[in-house]
Amino acid sequence: AQSVTQLGSHVSVSEGALVLLRCNYSSSVPPYLFWYVQYPNQGLQLLLKYTSAATLVKGINGFEAEFKKSETSFHRTKPSAHMSDAAEYFCAVTLNTGNQFYFGTGTSLTVIP
Amino acid sequence: GAGVSQSPSNKVTEKGKDVELRCDPISGHTALYWYRQSLGQGLEFLIYFQGNSAPDKSGLPSDRFSAERTGGSVSTLTIQRTQQEDSAVYLCASSLEVAGAPTDTQYFGPGTRLTVL
Numbered sequence: 001a002q003s004v005t006q007l008g009s010h011v012s013v014s015e016g017a018l019v020l021l022r023c024n025y026s027s028s029v030p031p032y033l034f035w036y037v038q039y040p041n042q043g044l045q046l047l048l049k050y051t052s053a054a055t056l057v058k059g060i061n062g063f064e065a066e067f068k069k070s071e072t073s074f075h076r077t078k079p080s081a082h083m084s085d086a087a088e089y090f091c092a093v094t095l096n097t098g099n100q101f102y103f104g105t106g107t108s109l110t111v112i113p
Numbered sequence: 114g115a116g117v118s119q120s121p122s123n124k125v126t127e128k129g130k131d132v133e134l135r136c137d138p139i140s141g142h143t144a145l146y147w148y149r150q151s152l153g154q155g156l157e158f159l160i161y162f163q164g165n166s167a168p169d170k171s172g173l174p175s176d177r178f179s180a181e182r183t184g185g186s187v188s189t190l191t192i193q194r195t196q197q198e199d200s201a202v203y204l205c206a207s208s209l210e211v212a213g214a215p216t217d218t219q220y221f222g223p224g225t226r227l228t229v230l
Contacts, residue, residue, distance in 0.1 A: 006155075043117075043204070043221040044156075090155060100169055101146070101219075103156035 004093050006104035014112050019063075019078040021107050023091030026072060033074040034092040035065055038106075044090065050074060061085065086111045115139070117222035119205050125228045126195055134190040134225045138207030145188050146208075146219060147180055151201040159203075162188060195229045202226050 007022040025031060033050040048059030055067045061084075065076040074091060091104040118137040126132050138145050147159040158172045162182040173179070177195075182188040192199055206219040 004155075043223045044206075044219075045221070046218045049218075092156075100161070100172065101148075101156075101158050103148070103158070105155035 004091050004102050004104040006089075006091050006107050008107055009105060010108045010110070012110040012112060013081045015083055016080050019076075019081045019085065019109065021076040021089050021091075021109065023065075023074045023076065023104060024072055025074065025091075025093045027093060027095065029095055030069075031093045031095055033065075033067060034094075034101075035059065035063075035074075035076050036090045036092060036103075038088040038090065040087075047076075047089075081109075081111045083111050083113065085109060117205055117207050117220050119203075119222040119225050121225060122223065123226045123228075125230065127230050128197060129194055131191065131193045132195055132227065134192075134203050134227070136188045136190070136205030136207075136222060138186065138188070138205070139220055140186075142207035142209055142220075143185065144208045144219075145182060146206040147188070147190050148204040148206070149174075149201045150204055150224070156204065159190070192227075195227075197229045200227055200229045 003026050005024045013019055035047045036044040037047050038044045048057045048065055050057050050067045058064045063078045065074055067074050086109055088106050088108050090106045092101050094101045120135045145162040148156040149159055150156050160167050160170055160172055160180050164185045165182050177193045180190045202224040204221055204224045206221045208219045
């Protein structure tokens with residue numbers, strides 16, 4: 001079975017500080033991993049995805065995520081937080097076959113001016 | 114082109130009534146997904162369609178839930194005899210390709226907020 005764990009349902013950082021959003025997965029086979037963002041009153045948008053190519057994936061707005069098989073993690077980082085980064089972030093996993101997606105419970109990011 | 118649309122945007126119903134939620138995917142997208150987002154929880158996968166068929170229905174919470182897709186386009190999610198625990202935001206997403214390679218971007222609709230009184 002597959003599952004996703006996002007440690008920290010709420011994360012607060014100061015503007016300009018490092019942002020680290022954690023995502024760990026469990027999967028019996030190599031997975032595909034995704035990060036989505038949900039702004040207030042909007043739908044989910046794909047930010048980046050890992051599909052067994054480069055383990056460091058770069059997304060928009062300076063965010064990137066690194067797939068670490070040994071740690072079963074796909075943490076997302078950004079060197080310097082911006083006010084516009086405040087949103088809900090979801091990590092998701094699916095297998096390389098089939099299409100059932102498993103989402104984490106989300107991490108709400110607050111950026112303090 | 115137009116994105117994924119869902120209707121209604123809000124639905125308030127009484128316990129025990131049936132509801133139908135509609136999803137219009139992006140034109141040409143073969144894959145369609147339904148999710149449920151409950152307050153304070155993540156997205157719960159419900160079902161996906163490849164064309165008009167649903168290979169995996171295991172995510173549907175109970176036999177009160179059903180979904181269909183016609184013409185490889187519009188999909189409806191039906192909840193019979195609604196219960197208060199069915200209250201949630203129901204999200205639909207579509208993507209271009211399925212065929213065992215679920216790497217294509219899913220485009221999400223704005224969701225339908227269902228409230229069961």
